[in-house]
Amino acid sequence: MLPLLAVLQGIMRNVKRHKTKTETEENDKNKEEKKKAERPSVRRKVKRQKHEPHIHWDRLCLLVFTVVNVPLLAWNWKHLKQKYLEYMEPEYEFKTFSFDHLSALSQREMNMKKYAYNYSTTHIDKRANLSRQEFTDVYDGAWPVIITDVVPKWGAYHWSKQFLLKYYGKDRITMKAVDGRLDNAESLALPLELYFKHAHEGTFRRWTYVEDELFIPTRPQLRRDVGDCEYLKEDYFQLFPEEVRPWNAMLLWGTPHSRSSLHIDPYNWTGTNAVIKGRKQWKLIPPGQDHLLYVKEGKMSGFPLECHKYNSPVDLYDLDLNTYPLVSQLVTIEVDQLPGELLIIPPGWFHQAYNPEETLAVSSQVMNSVNYRVVLEEILKAGNVPRTGWNPSLPYSSPQEQVQEVMSRLPKQLLKRGQAVTDDMQDQIQNGMKKKPRQQKRKWKKSSTWSQWSSDTSSG
Ligand SMILES: O=C(O)CCC(=O)C(=O)O
Secondary structure, three states: OHHHHHHHHHHHHHHHHHHHHHHHHHHHHHHHHHHHHOOHHHHHHHHHHHHOOOOOHHHHHHHHHHHHHHHHHHHHHHHHHHHHHHHHOOOEOOOOOOOOHHHHHHHHHHHHOOOOOOOOOOOOEEEOOOOHHHHHHHHOOOOOEEEOOOHHHOHHHHOOHHHHHHHHOOOEEEEEEEEOOOOOEEEEEEEHHHHHHHOOOOEOOEEEEEEEOOOOOOOHHHHHHOOOOHHHOOOHHHHOOHHHOOOOOEEEEEOOOEEOOEEEOHHHOEEEEEEEEOOEEEEEEOOOOHHHOOOOOOOEOOOOOOOEOEEEOOOOOOOOOOOOHHHHHOOOEEEEEOOOOEEEEOOOOEEEEEEOOOEEEEEEEEOOOOOHHHHHHHHHHOOOOOOOOEOOOHHHOOHHHHHHHHHHOOOHHHHHHHHHHHHHHHHHHHHOOOOOOOOOOOOOEOOOOHHHHHHHHHHO
């Protein structure tokens, strides 16, 4: 700033000097011209000179100075500020981050003393009229909880199979069909009306599970019916560009015996699961036991913005201890979830759900000030943005600003890719396999009849 002011002063001084010099020169000239004008031969020449435009050097200099220096000044200010911050502290690097579950648990134990509630430290509490503060103090990021008084207020709570059939019967929904063990699954896109007819069928070794990530988000009326939860209103996923924002509100509609894999959610977010009809049984694994779960490294989720996938090949509802002997050491927490109940699962907890009867549910997610750093870690770990070259003041800014900063650094081609993943997925569902998927791993077969799928799998 100071050097620039000095330059400005210098220029002004020169302009002044130039001005006085020009004035004296002009006076002398005028005198001479007067003399010449007395001679008729030069009278015409003098007249012409009188009409020539007069250049205001001072104003011109000031204009040039302003045009050149204002942008320079703006750039310099930013640059100097950056240099100052770099001098005070070197460039910030996102080091690998891991959530400290033990300290979250000990904090929870301390906070529990503030409230007159008989908390379980080995099971899952079912709560109503829970205050936001108590949720933050005792459950968020630390321990799963079932909320019983939220879902009954949602429009979705009143969905029936008939309602879905009436308005969306012809639309295709995506599902996995299992014949044998859980890992022998096939992906299908079938008309809802076809699934509707068979949704009550299912045996322990042969079942089907609608796990459709786009069905609700792409139908505004259904999306509106999925309400929110007072405790999870803060959601930084809303700061993600739309092209790479994780799909939200997955439709889960399973035949009896259908089940999810044993997994941690994408981005390691805080997950929610609302049962609308039927019943779910859950096995939840407190963190720190990943070494007992045979999780394969390096698997990717295929989400619009890539992240690692943490799936265990173990089926806790169909144990194979010969192949996975370490599982016998696992500590699991079990809970049954009834219609109208909302389960909230903290990051880092492997979980698997089993539908003992036909069950309709919706799962969602949030990124908030408790888990934002875990989610950012997954984004960095997947190589979406480099870990180096960040503004040193970043760690001191708010979680929201940090998320915004990371999002602003996503390369344009990632946004394009994100949109392409969603478009491909929709194309495949609507048009079968006509369009070749780009970078996407999920592929749905377009069977048009249930028996076609059944005969396909039985012959295979
Ligand atoms: O209800 C289910 O099948 C489990 C869903 C689930 O775990 C999830 O959405 O992450």
